[in-house]
Amino acid sequence: MTFLNLGALFGLAAVGIPILIHLLNRFKVREVSWAAMRFLQESIEKNQRRLQLEDILLLLLRCLLVVLLILALSRPTWQTGTKTSGSHQVAAVIIIDDSYSMGLTNGIQTSFQRAQAAAEQVLAAFPTGSSSALFFAADNVQPAIALPTLDFNLLRQTIRQAKLTDRSTDLSNALQLAVTTLQKHEGGESKEIYLITDGQANGWPSLDQLEKQLAEIQKQITVHVVLVGDTAESNLAVTELRLESGLTPVDQPLRCNVTVLNGSETEVRDVRVNLQVDDQPAVDETIIDSIPPSMSRSVALFAKLRTEGYHTITAQIPHDRLPADDQRTLAVRAIREVKVLLVQGTAAARPSQADDFFVRNALVPVSPEEVGQYYIKTTTVCASQLGGTSFDDYDAVFFLGVDQIDPSEIPTLSNYVRQGGGLVLFPGPSCNVDFYNQELDRDGFLPAQLGPYKGDAAANQQDKFFTLQSKDYDHPITTLWNDPTVGTLATAHFYAYYPLTPVPWKEPAPGEPNSAGGQPRVVLHFAQSDDPAAVEHTWGSGRVILFASTATTAWNDLPVHQAFVPLIQRVLGSLVERQEEGLNVRVGQKFSYVVSNDWLNKDVSVSVPGQTDPARVVGQVTLANALPMVQFTDTDLAGAYRVSIATDPPSILYFAAQSDPNESNLTPLSAEQLKSLGEVADVIKWNANSRLTPTLIAARVGWELWLPLLIAALVVATLETFVAQFFSQSK
Amino acid sequence: MEQTSSHRDLLDADAIARGETLGILARTVVEGYRVGEHRSPFRGFAIEFSQHREYTPGDDIRHLDWKVLGRTDRYYIKQYEQDTNFVAHLLIDGSSSMNYGSGKITKLHYAKALGACLAYLILLQRDAVALHVFDTELRETMTRTDNLEKIHSIMDRLAAFKATEQTRIGAALNDIARMTKARGIVMVISDLFDDEEALEKGIRQIRFGGSEVVVFHVMDPYELEFPFHGTVEFIGLEGTLRMKTTPAAIRKSYLKSMNDFRRRVHEICDRSGCHYILANTGLSLGEMLSGYLAFRHKVAAR
Incomplete structure (x- = not known):
């Protein structure tokens, strides 16, 4: 026990006060001459012992009262823990x-x-x-x-x-x-x-x-x-909102995958999920019948973007006790058209034999009359005619059965991808593997190296084939086929393919500059050998996807399967999406977005989610890595951020920050x-x-004991009053 | 003049006024030596006809009613009821314990005033008074007198008396019993703080002589209520006893002892056929006296 006010303990001397008063009372006696001594004597003799006991008891109570009061003033503490800082600073x-x-x-x-x-x-x-x-x-x-x-x-x-x-x-x-x-x-x-x-x-x-x-x-x-x-007891959360379409054309239905997590220990029923575009009323809504405890359920909802430019798509569930995870927002850029350059190896006599035939039709799966209105525009050139072609005019480039290209084009192609372009490579049967592995992949441009082809595409050997995986699609391009109702990729027969070996990749250590190439990811693999059927990685701001087999029916029959159209569409979507990836950041991540050169040095104002005040100027469009960029670091809140560039009229773009779904647990x-x-x-x-x-x-x-002591003192004081009152009553 | 002033306050004007109205009436008929307001126990032959009774041999024929004899030829003796006067012995306790007084007056002073008033009233109706003051023995004695002029002398004697000794009431009562040759009335004015057995014995002796006994038990209100607070040292008025106590703590016990004492005294009086009157010095003497005299008047009228 320690005392916070040790000096007060000197007050314990005051315990002498009641004793002194007691003694003084003994001396403070009134003398009375009295006649009826006989009766007085009888009474005193009868009560003397009791009177003495009462006196002592009262004296003890009074002394105890003084002791308790002094102890309370000295603030004693009862040390319960190991802490010893006491009253020190x-x-x-x-x-x-x-x-x-x-x-x-x-x-x-x-x-x-x-x-x-x-x-x-x-x-x-x-x-x-x-x-x-x-x-x-x-x-x-x-x-x-x-x-x-x-x-x-x-x-x-x-x-x-x-x-x-x-x-x-x-x-x-x-x-x-x-x-x-x-x-x-x-x-x-x-x-x-x-x-x-x-x-x-x-x-x-x-x-x-x-x-x-x-x-x-x-x-x-x-x-x-x-x-x-x-x-x-329960928490529902929108843990994922993903644009399945990849592409975001205007006036086309966009399939959005919304995942809702039930973080409780009991099943949750009838969860309403809706989808909003910008701040408009919900455009689609569905009800999830049941989500088992600690499980997630995904639903597909559809939205249309009516105008070209930047929009936000928000998936929402009814608010619960943790409102922060009851919605999730994506920022997208609606586009009028996507320009695709198809580079084929050689020109064919008949269109159906051309290297681009299946890919072109997969990219534009409409009747010839509607091709003009369709949002994907394709241009086909031969590899030998590449000279002078400006890749920058296209959103994506497909190399279809190209054996090799003029090495002088390689830097141009690399720069195109580095600045946000998308490149897809389907090798042909006569592909120059060495060119791919050595020339094209000189500085790690390709996500994988090609090996000597496997299999035999000869007609008499077509009973031997490889198939693609039938489940466990974990790459965003192929996750669609996790739902068996949308078809399958596993029925396609591959008679020959180039085994792909993803290039080794090492995460840059903190402080090191990021390498141009991102980590290679397997998009698809073969069921029999686990060899990758397609590998992709990012390159600068763009993306490169390398397939192991042909885009024609020379080595496989995939192009004649229904799944080929959505596969090519999603491949294109992933390339274009790469350009818009910067519009969606994690909460706390820095927003960096390449914008038009015309916006350079213009003021940038940002409104954060939920902000009602006018947007504040946060900086200017500046050059970063020789690219004009809008940058914003204060992204602590999830939701849509409105960025206004001080052009005339102001240019508006949206980006969205998304919170970590694990926090909903x-x-x-x-x-x-x-x-x-x-x-x-x-x-x-x-x-x-x-x-x-x-x-x-x-x-x-330690625990301060002054309050219990004070209460004890009050109890003793009350007791003393009652006891004194009781004793003073005639007996 | 000085003498007058020293005893003037012994005569309570209020008490005297009330006493004059009611008079002192002996509860029982006493033998008087002069015709007064008190009926003589000797019926017969003097002043006022009372009744007839048949003649029996040996009766004085002077008291034969000749008229009845002449009319009826029967012998009847006339009996008369005769008023008589009495001797009142005022026995005042002059012991030290009577010196206690919580207010302006002490018990002794109250007793002296009561004695003076009674003496005046008795003399006023031409009865005789004998005054005695006692402590361990009879200290002051004034032989009986029926002369109203003597009241001054009585009061002088009373006023001059100082209480110094202890009480021995038994001895005083014995002396009085010996002194009362004719039946009269003995009025004891005392706090009775003495041996109760001796008190009873003394009263019985007097009663045996045929005299009436009236006990005025003089008590101070503080003795009756014991209203002290704090710590008090009580110093005995008789003797050297000193006792320190907190009266509040023992009040109940004290009052019980005191009330028991009063009850016992009362019982002694009842057993001996005498009156017991509590004379609370906190109350008006006049009220106490008139109350008692009214009671006597009522009893005498029966």
Whole structure:
């Protein structure tokens, strides 16, 4: 037991006061001459012992009252924990979790509002002269007040003005930074970290490692984890909104795949999902009959974009206790037409024998009369006629059975792709494998190397064939066929193909410049050998897709299958989509978008989601990597951002930030996790009905006992009054 | 003049006024030596006809009713009822315990005033008064007198008396019993803080002599209520006893003892056939006296 006001203990001398009064009362006697001594003597003799006992009891009660009062004034504390900072000053870092799971509301307050209240109570619990820094943490750390400050008004104001983000949670970085901050802090204060979070298990992806770190610094820094989260019985979330079409032509139905997660332990029925374009009323709606517990269900909804330019598509479900994940927004650019250049190996005598025949018809699957109105426009050239062709006039280029091209064209082609163009390569039966592997892929331009072909396409060998995978399509181009009702790719027969070996790829280390080529991804593979049938990767701002077999019926019969049309359409979509990928970023990711050269040095204003104020100017269109770009970093909120370029008239574009779907999983830290965390940190489960300040003071200095002592003193005082009253009654 | 002023307050004007109206009436018929307002137990032959009775041999023939004899030829003796006057012995307790007084007057003062008033009233109706003041023995004695002029002398004696000794009421009552040759009335004015057995014995002796006994039990209101607070050291008026206590804590016990004492005294009086009157010094002497005299008047009228 320690005393916060040790000096008050000198007041214990006051215990002599009742004794003194008692003695003085003995001396303060009135003398009365009395006649009826006989009766007085009888009464006194009869009651003497009782009177003495009553006197002693009253004296003891009065002494006890004085002792209790003095002890209460001396503020004794009962040490329950291992904390020893006592009433010494504290240097602290307060970390408030501002991930979107903190938006979980109980109808009155969100977890974040409780966290703000808790943070203020933490401040109130600091001894005079303490200092504190303030971090807001989600998957990043935002040091609102980077170094411990004595200005508690500033701290309170910053806490009150804080806003929730739509980021996901990873608190380890924040803790690490807090530890570093306190280790650098010079001064003799006790060092404490207060982490105020909802205790979502997702927020501690590397709990074991973190516990080790905390255990190492446990002696220097006390870590308090204040859990302010509420339990949510159910949470529905839109975890994915994907444009299945790939292409976004005007006035064409766009198939959007919406995935809804049921994060509860019980089945959810009749979930209404709708789709909105821009801020207009819903254009499509459906009801998911049932979502089993902890499972997702996907539905397809359709939207049409009426005008050319930038739009937003939002999928929405009815609001629940965590509103942040009840909608998801995509930004798209509606286009009038897509220009495709088809480069064929050699000209054929008959159109049906031409290398581009099947691809051209797959790209423009309409009758000859409608070709003019169709949004995909194709142009076919021979490889030998490539010289002087401007790739930049096309959104995508298909190499169909091209054996090789003039090496001087390779840099032009590479630059075209680097700046956002799309390239698809279907090798022909007489493909120059060495040219592909050495010339074309000189600096890693192709996603894979071609091997010597496998199989035999001769007519007498056609009973031997390869087929494509029939399930587990995980590349966005082929996920459509996970739904068996839309057909299959597995019925196509491949008689020969070039085995593709994806080029080795290494993730650049932090600080290294990104290489031009992205990680190669297998689009399709053969069922028998697992050899890739198509591999793609990004190259600069564009994309390259390399198929293993021909785009004609020379080596396979895929082009005559129904699935070929959607496959080619989706391949084209992925190329064009690559150009618009920049319109959709993760929450917190920097928005960088290549725009027209005409917009260079124009002011850029951005309205963030939910903002009603006029858009604020955030910068200008500047050159980055020799490209005019709009850049915006403050993307903490999910939803549509409206970007206005100060042209005349202003040019408007939209981009969208999408939150991490994992954050919708509100599963709290398990009892075991809390227990192990409790071994290295002081874990406090706090609800808004209780006061945190006394708990924290108790954690720092032990439980203050002045209140129980004061209550005991009042009880003793009351008892003394009653006892004195009772004793004074005649007996 | 000074002497007059010293005893003037002994005569309570209110008490005297009430007493004059009601008079002192002996509850029982006493033998008087002069015709007064008190009926003599010796019926017969004097002043006022009472009744007839048949003649029996040995009766004085002077009292034969000759008229009845002449008319009826029967012998009847005339009997008369004769008023008589009485001697009242006022026995005042002059012990130290009577010096207690919570208010302006002490019990002794109250007793002296009561004695003076009674003496005046008795003399006023031409009865005789004998005054005695006692403590351990009879200290002051004034032989009986029926001269109203003597009231001043009585009061002087009363006023001059100072209480110093302890009480021995038994001895005083015995002395009085010996002194009362004719039946009369003995009025004891005392706080009776003495041996109850001796008190009963003394009263019985007087009663045996045929005299009426009236006990005025003089008590201070503080003795009856014990309303003290705080810590008090009580110093005995008789003797050297000192006792320190918190009266509030023992009040109930004290009052029980006191009431038991009064009840016992009352019972002694009842058993001995004498009157018991509580003379609370906190109450008006006149009211107390008139109350008692009214009671006597009513009893005498039966």
